[in-house]
Amino acid sequence: MEKIENKVCSIFLDENYRSFTKALNQVNSTTDKNINEIYDRVLVISDENVYKTQLHKFIDSLNAKFVSEYIVPAGEESKCIDTFQKVLEHALKAGLTRKSLIIAVGGGVVGDLSGYVAASYMRGIDFVQVPTTLLAQVDSSIGGKTGINLGTYKNVVGAFYQPKFTFINVSALRTLPDSEFRNGMSEVVKYGFIYDYEFIDYLLENSDDILDKRDSALRYIVKKCAEIKAHVVEVDEKEGGLRKILNFGHTFGHGVEKLCHIAHGEAVSIGMNMAFKLSLKRNLINEEYYNKFLQVCEKFNLPTEFEGPEEHEVLSIMKTDKKNSFSKVNMMLPVEHGKVDLFNDVDDETILEIIKECK
Numbered sequence: 001m002e003k004i005e006n007k008v009c010s011i012f013l014d015e016n017y018r019s020f021t022k023a024l025n026q027v028n029s030t031t032d033k034n035i036n037e038i039y040d041r042v043l044v045i046s047d048e049n050v051y052k053t054q055l056h057k058f059i060d061s062l063n064a065k066f067v068s069e070y071i072v073p074a075g076e077e078s079k080c081i082d083t084f085q086k087v088l089e090h091a092l093k094a095g096l097t098r099k100s101l102i103i104a105v106g107g108g109v110v111g112d113l114s115g116y117v118a119a120s121y122m123r124g125i126d127f128v129q130v131p132t133t134l135l136a137q138v139d140s141s142i143g144g145k146t147g148i149n150l151g152t153y154k155n156v157v158g159a160f161y162q163p164k165f166t167f168i169n170v171s172a173l174r175t176l177p178d179s180e181f182r183n184g185m186s187e188v189v190k191y192g193f194i195y196d197y198e199f200i201d202y203l204l205e206n207s208d209d210i211l212d213k214r215d216s217a218l219r220y221i222v223k224k225c226a227e228i229k230a231h232v233v234e235v236d237e238k239e240g241g242l243r244k245i246l247n248f249g250h251t252f253g254h255g256v257e258k259l260c261h262i263a264h265g266e267a268v269s270i271g272m273n274m275a276f277k278l279s280l281k282r283n284l285i286n287e288e289y290y291n292k293f294l295q296v297c298e299k300f301n302l303p304t305e306f307e308g309p310e311e312h313e314v315l316s317i318m319k320t321d322k323k324n325s326f327s328k329v330n331m332m333l334p335v336e337h338g339k340v341d342l343f344n345d346v347d348d349e350t351i352l353e354i355i356k357e358c359k
């Protein structure tokens with residue numbers, strides 16, 4: 001078991017669930033205690049698919065007496081007020097107290113929802129993230145963002161609420177469908193371009209091992225990304241400055257994600273392509289650097305173009321992004337190898353041109 005720790009995050013990384021209790025003991029400065037000697041009750045929240053593929057392995061290694069499970073339907077629809085209420089009611093019925101623990105075992109949907117339940121129940125009880133998708137392992141389970149959607153408005157209700165720790169079992173990715181794995185690869189690639197350019201070379205050189213989901217390769221990429229995310233969050237927990245680099249590809253991507261109903265990761269790689277094209281136009285980067293981006297996308301089968309909506313529709317959605325301030329579109333653009341910077345002086349006409357080039 002490896003550990004990534006700073007002032008804000010504690011992340012444990014392993015290739016199975018067996019060391020979960022050890023991690024729990026470390027965080028609580030205890031030794032060899034059973035989970036029910038630390039918490040009176042445990043609620044494990046998961047979704048249908050994770051229930052079928054992973055949950056029994058996790059529950060077995062948990063070895064808890066007072067544990068209840070709540071399984072939500074798989075998919076984004078579960079991140080809603082209705083499910084939020086149902087989980088809270090279940091928690092109350094199951095007798096959870098302020099000394100109880102909630103564990104989220106699943107992807108970003110389960111993690112965001114459970115985190116918000118934990119933040120709200122009795123004004124906040126302890127919470128642990130056990131992410132099982134690549135996207136959740138490298139991104140959403142780290143940093144304390146929790147929340148639900150309001151209709152079609154994503155993540156507009158929520159709280160910053162840090163998990164006690166995040167426990168990552170990279171082998172969980174073995175049962176993850178390829179499309180979901182690819183979805184997470186977009187965010188993995190993002191980390192290279194915003195923070196660590198050498199990582200891009202690693203991805204290109206080891207693409208076969210990564211796509212074959214070899215433990216050592218999975219461990220390397222997840223650890224690298226989790227370290228970067230943990231660092232960024234430590235420096236800027238509430239998204240005042242540095243944390244904004246994580247939005248690279250997301251402002252442009254937001255528009256196509258909503259309009260084309262594509263997966264988040266697909267929208268992010270298309271969004272990164274738009275940002276790259278804009279940087280190229282502004283002479284912030286050269287052609288060679290851009291080609292490297294295209295090469296990685298091709299290796300991991302990440303889309304760079306979209307079909308369907310008109311440019312102005314995409315732009316108008318981009319303008320509703322909650323990360324913009326004063327109606328200016330804030331954009332993270334690549335400026336040098338492994339570095340992005342924030343620009344808010346890009347005019348609508350240029351944005352429309354770039355969107356058009358990516359169709």
Ligand code: ADP
Pocket residue numbers: 047048049050053054074075076106107108109110132133134135136140172173174175176177180183
């Ligand atoms: P994300 O993590 O990308 O935000 P979700 O939480 O919706 O998204 O998870 C994506 C899909 O993958 C869901 O259908 C979920 O049930 C499924 N899933 C999550 N983890 C695993 C896993 N380890 N094995 C199989 N399916 C999984």
Ligand code: ZN
Pocket residue numbers: 139187250264268
């Ligand atoms: Zn994202």
